[in-house]
Amino acid sequence: MATTFDLENFEDDEDEGIMQFVGFGIGSESFGVDILSVQEIIRSTEVTPVPNSPTFVEGVINLRGDIIPVIDLRKRLSLYDSENTVTRNWILILSIGNRVVGFIVDKVTEVLKVPEESIDPPPGIVIAGLENQYIQGVCEIGKKLLIILDFESVLFNEEYYALKDMDYEEIQLGEEAIVEEAYVG
Numbered sequence: 001m002a003t004t005f006d007l008e009n010f011e012d013d014e015d016e017g018i019m020q021f022v023g024f025g026i027g028s029e030s031f032g033v034d035i036l037s038v039q040e041i042i043r044s045t046e047v048t049p050v051p052n053s054p055t056f057v058e059g060v061i062n063l064r065g066d067i068i069p070v071i072d073l074r075k076r077l078s079l080y081d082s083e084n085t086v087t088r089n090w091i092l093i094l095s096i097g098n099r100v101v102g103f104i105v106d107k108v109t110e111v112l113k114v115p116e117e118s119i120d121p122p123p124g125i126v127i128a129g130l131e132n133q134y135i136q137g138v139c140e141i142g143k144k145l146l147i148i149l150d151f152e153s154v155l156f157n158e159e160y161y162a163l164k165d166m167d168y169e170e171i172q173l174g175e176e177a178i179v180e181e182a183y184v185g
Contacts, residue, residue, distance in 0.1 A: 017116045021148060023109035023141075024092065026074050030141070031105075032112060032148045037094045041108050044089040061091070061102060068093065070102040076154060077134065096151050103151075112146065114139055119148065 021032030022041070047059040047070050056075035060067050070091060074080065091102045122135035136150040 018113050019116055019119070021112045021114060021146070022092070023112045023146065024090070024105040025107045025109060026077070026079050026105055029079065030109070030144050030146050032114075032146050033092065033094065033151060034148075035111060037096065037151060039093040039095050039100060042091050042093065044091055044104065058104060063093065063102075066100065068100050068102050070104060071155075073103045073105055073154075076103075094151055096155065101151075101155070103154075112141060114141070114146070 020035040022035050022038050023030060023032050025031065042063070045061055047061055049059040050057060050069075053059070056072050058070045058072050060069050062068075089104050089106055090108045091104055092108070093100060093102050119137040119139045121137055123138070134149055134153050136148045138148065139146050
């Protein structure tokens, strides 16, 4: 059974100039995503590979009957770490536009409350190996820099539409056929 974070009980501080982010990490870098984009957070689960998909698309998962594409955020952002020892990751289930997509991350930290005025626009230079097109803003949390990602930019338009056009029903039917074959054989 998947472990989930309870995002139902977060406080709405939007009127007070406070933004809330779900903090997560990839390697030694700290990232944040607007809590309003997060549908849920689950422990990693078995991902079914999808043939002919981009290298950063790990595959799809079946989440309570919904087939959701899963992207390895480390690969997508080219944050390769030869010393990565994380064996069990998390999947952030995000609502991007009118699509639900899962993103594999190393760890999920906490819900962060950040005053809007402390968020700086993305710098013109590269941070943590990321191009600034993926960055919505940056702010300091304690002694670390929190990089707030723009997930709509993480998926380029053509990739977004490619995910949208993937035939998840066919993939799901293929999974069911494999399961039936296992019981028959």
